[in-house]
Amino acid sequence: xxxxxxxxxxxxxxxxxxxxxxxxxxxxxxxxxxxxxxxxxxxxxxxxxxxxxxxxxxxxxxxxxxxxxxxxxxxxxxxxxxxxxxxxxxxxxxxxxxxxxxxxxxxxxxxxxxxxxxxxxxxxxxxxxxxxxxxxxxxxxxxxxxxxxxxxxxxxxxxxxxxxxxxxxxxxxxxxxxxxxxxxxxxxxxxxxxxxxxxxxxxxxxxxxxxxxxxxxxxxxxxxxxxxxxxxxxxxxxxxxxxxxxxxxxxxxxxxxxxxxxxxxxxxxxxxxxxxxxxxxxxxxxxxxxxxxxxxxxxxxxxxxxxxxxxxxxxxxxxxxxxxxxxxxxxxxxxxxxxxxxxxxxxxxxxxxxxxxxxxxxxxxxxxxxxxxxxxxxxxxxxxxxxxxxxxxxxxxxxxxxxxxxxxxxxxxxxxxxxxxxxxxxxxxxxxxxxxxxxxxxxxxxxxxxxxxxxxxxxxxxxxxxxxxxxxxxxxxxxxxxxxxxxxxxxxxxxxxxxxxxxxxxxxxxxxxxxxxxxxxxxxxxxxxxxxxxxxxxxxxxxx
Amino acid sequence: xxxxxxxxxxxxxxxxxxxxxxxxxxxxxxxxxxxxxxxxxxxxxxxxxxxxxxxxxxxxxxxxxxx
Numbered sequence: 324x325x326x327x328x329x330x331x332x333x334x335x336x337x338x339x340x341x342x343x344x345x346x347x348x349x350x351x352x353x354x355x356x357x358x359x360x361x362x363x364x365x366x367x368x369x370x371x372x373x374x375x376x377x378x379x380x381x382x383x384x385x386x387x388x389x390x391x392x393x394x395x396x397x398x399x400x401x402x403x404x405x406x407x408x409x410x411x412x413x414x415x416x417x418x419x420x421x422x423x424x425x426x427x428x429x430x431x432x433x434x435x436x437x438x439x440x441x442x443x444x445x446x447x448x449x450x451x452x453x454x455x456x457x458x459x460x461x462x463x464x465x466x467x468x469x470x471x472x473x474x475x476x477x478x479x480x481x482x483x484x485x486x487x488x489x490x491x492x493x494x495x496x497x498x499x500x501x502x503x504x505x506x507x508x509x510x511x512x513x514x515x516x517x518x519x520x521x522x523x524x525x526x527x528x529x530x531x532x533x534x535x536x537x538x539x540x541x542x543x544x545x546x547x548x549x550x551x552x553x554x555x556x557x558x559x560x561x562x563x564x565x566x567x568x569x570x571x572x573x574x575x576x577x578x579x580x581x582x583x584x585x586x587x588x589x590x591x592x593x594x595x596x597x598x599x600x601x602x603x604x605x606x607x608x609x610x611x612x613x614x615x616x617x618x619x620x621x622x623x624x625x626x627x628x629x630x631x632x633x634x635x636x637x638x639x640x641x642x643x644x645x646x647x648x649x650x651x652x653x654x655x656x657x658x659x660x661x662x663x664x665x666x667x668x669x670x671x672x673x674x675x676x677x678x679x680x681x682x683x684x685x686x687x688x689x690x691x692x693x694x695x696x697x698x699x700x701x702x703x704x705x706x707x708x709x710x711x712x713x714x715x716x717x718x719x720x721x722x723x724x725x726x727x728x729x730x731x732x733x734x735x736x737x738x739x740x741x742x743x744x745x746x747x748x749x750x751x752x753x754x755x756x757x758x759x760x761x762x763x764x765x766x767x768x769x770x771x772x773x774x775x776x777x778x779x780x781x782x783x784x785x786x787x788x789x790x791x792x793x794x795x796x797x798x799x800x801x802x803x804x805x806x807x808x809x810x811x812x813x814x815x816x817x818x819x820x821x822x823x824x825x826x827x828x829x830x831x832x833x834x835x836x837x838x839x840x841x842x843x844x845x846x847x848x849x850x851x852x853x854x855x856x857x858x859x860x861x862x863x864x865x866x867x
Numbered sequence: 868x869x870x871x872x873x874x875x876x877x878x879x880x881x882x883x884x885x886x887x888x889x890x891x892x893x894x895x896x897x898x899x900x901x902x903x904x905x906x907x908x909x910x911x912x913x914x915x916x917x918x919x920x921x922x923x924x925x926x927x928x929x930x931x932x933x934x
Contacts, residue, residue, distance in 0.1 A: 363909045367916045376916070500894070509897035516901060520908065546919055553915040557908045568897065748915065750922050 328411075328799045335807035336408045336799040339814060341781070343401050345774055346818040350394030350825070352773050355469055355516055356523025356558075357387045358462035362455070363550055369455045377446075379543055380458070382837040383527060384442065389828045391439060393821050400814070402428070408807075412788050412798035416494045419485040419502065420475050427471035435464025469519070470512050477508025480780070481576035482789050487681060489661055489674055494792070506572050511780070514565035517558050518776065521736060522769035524555030528743060529766035530833050532759040535752065540836045549747045555740035563733055567625075573783075574626055574634070577790055579715055580783030581626065582637045583722040586612055590636040597622040597634065602727075605719040610638055637719070641712040648711045649704075650677040651684025655696050682792040687711040689796055717785040725778040732772035739765055 361380050368376030402424060405413050413420070438460045445454055478484065484502030485494045496502075528551035534544035574581045581587075586605045591597040598617030606613045624630055635643070654677035660670035674681075684696065690710040692698040699707050743762060746752045752759065784790055788798040891899035 359905065359909060360912075363912045364916070366909065367913050370913070371917060371920065373920065504894045504898075506897075509895055513897045513901045513904075517904070520905075546916055549919045550912045550916050554908055554912040557911060561904055561908075565897070744915075748918070750919075750926065 328797065328801050329804065330796065331804050332802055332807055333796050333799045335804065335811055336802075337795065339408060339807065339811045340401075340404060342811070343397070343404060343814055343818065344781075345777065346822065347394070347397040347401060348773055348777055349770060349822065350390050350397060351469065352515075352519040352522035352769065353390045353526055354387070354394050354465050355519025356521065356554075357383065357390070357526065358458075358465045358523075359520060360523045360527055360550065360554055361387060362458045362462045363554065364547075365455050365458050367550075369451045375542055375546065378837055379547055381446070382543065383547070385832060386526075386530075386829060388439070388443060389825065389832065393825045395436070397818060397821055408800050408802070409788070409798050410800040412793065414493060415793050415798070416478070416485070416789055418493060418495050419478060422496070422499070423471040423475040423478075423502070427468055427475075431464050431467035431471055435461055435468060438464060466516050466519075469516055473512040473515055474503050474505065474508045476780075477505040477511055478502060479787075479789050480511070480784055481505060481507040481572075482792055487678060487792065489658055489671065489678075490665070492662070494789070507569075507576055510565055510569040510572050514562060514569050514776075517561040517565060518769070518773055520558035521555055521562055521733075521740075522773065524551045524558060524740065525736060525766060525769045527551035528555060528740075529763050532762035533833070534836065536756060536759050536763065543837055545747075545752070548743070548752055552740055552743035552747045555736070556744045559733065559737035559740050563737065566730070566733065570626060571628060577783065578635055579637070579640055580717060580722065582635065582640055583717045583719045583783060584726045584779065585622065585626070585634075586615070586719055586723045587622075587634060587636045588612065588638055590633060590639045591622075592633065594623040594627075594633050595630050596620055599625055600723075603723060605723055607716075607719055637716050641716065644683065644712045644715045645708045647680040647683040648687050648708055650680035651682060652687055652696050652699055652707075653677045653684070654681040655684035655688070659697075682787065682789075682794065683711065683715075685792075685797060686714060686786060686794045689794075690714070714786050717783050721782050722779060725775045725782060729772045729775040729779055732768045732775070736765070736768050736772070739768075 361384050364376050364383065365380045367373070368380060405420075405424075438457050441449070441457045442454070442461050445457060449457065482494070483505045484496060484498045484500070486497050487493070488495045502508075527547050531544040531548040531551065534540045535548065570581065570584075586600050586603040588605075588611050596619050598619045599621035600612065601616045601618055603612040603615040603617075605611075623632060623634065626634055654674050657670045657673035657677070658681070661667050661674055664670070677684075687699070687707055688694050688696055690707045692703060739761060742758055743752070746755055746758060786794050786796070788795050887902070888899065891902070
């Protein structure tokens, strides 16, 4: 644990993970949401026995299939990245973090991957009810997959269910129940899953609006628009509610993230009238906002659900971190002594006394003379404390604006879905071409919200990989800069090609719609519907 | 026999649902909310689709094509 990794390698590792995660998350939310929308359409088919709903399920299922395949391809690399680029992190928390990842692979991913094949090719082989069960299992599997990943992420945000063992020098399980019922994991799973529902709804609604504007596939488009708009408006309310819950949980678990998210520099001692910053330009050096527009009386009830709770500002949080840093330095020195001599019980006792602040000692390493905590003395301690305390705060500018872009996109979609559902329920969508155009051109909004949501979550956790326990700068592997640059460029090219392939296939098959695939006396597609043949399986089916 | 199997299956599902509700209600309120919420979203959206078909039939009978 004495080794400090080249800061450039750490930054490149962070860039690579951010790049792969953000690329991957272009595919995930559509899979999470569209799978349940397919299940809804198929439910209506099984209940009403109207063939149009089968055609709808098969057509949207084809677009789901394209997205699913590319989502899987981009997700697999990320699990390996923990080992290749974040080996210190994997060593430190692998016993805990690896468990939900393994369950995700063995249970949820295998489940969804198995049943997705049955869903595509089982239309002729299963009864309608059995096929419906399969479609629900695909939807459930996709979302369970997200659940286990977010349980793992929840541990990084608010470590519960494990503690550090000085004998093995890694974190080990204390409670599996604590891990899976972590409040951060719970709220984040529901927030992310429902954000997927919103994404699926917007996708279906926008493509349906395109058909309605072009007077194509009217029966399919009107029904799809109806389902998507209702699905979307309820999901939007849900995602905003869970966003609020997540903020409330983070206010306790990660006060630094919350302060950065709202650009609160000084603690307002009058919580009732504290202003919520609608717009601000934060200045980290000056520790203030150089420009801000605030709305009084909003901040405290919004963040704490009370009117009297004082919300600590960044400057106060830095001061509050200093005693933890001092304790953390003591813990790290005691841990080093105990590691040199395992019979040194006084070192172990000292470590146990300060172990909860160990991470802050880790964080102080980068500011200690020669990065050696043993060289911290009374003369240089104030400087080390100041620098380390300053490092406990994430990038305020990024956090503040990423959060606001996500929220703005979320509320814009809620308004759009509300109008869309209202006019759809009145059966008047075709009389409002402006609404259809706005729906079509808003197709990118959920992806923007999802990407900036992840930036908010992960940037706000900095400077930690495991909040309060393991700083990011010691978590990476000791690769060379050249290796990292090479692999980063490789990933950027590969993943960009995936995005291009996805967009090409999605545009192609969405423009084609459910009927244009049929030429002359061609045999019905798999399942007997108009659009049952999965796009990526068409050639192999034709050869049969 | 078929009725008995149906009854037993329904009873098992009910028991499982109650067990999940009690456990999740205590330890995982947001997980429970997701189960309930997702079910509700699906049912309301499906009901919206069914409503569309009845509206469609009414409009067809009235000779209205554009909505």
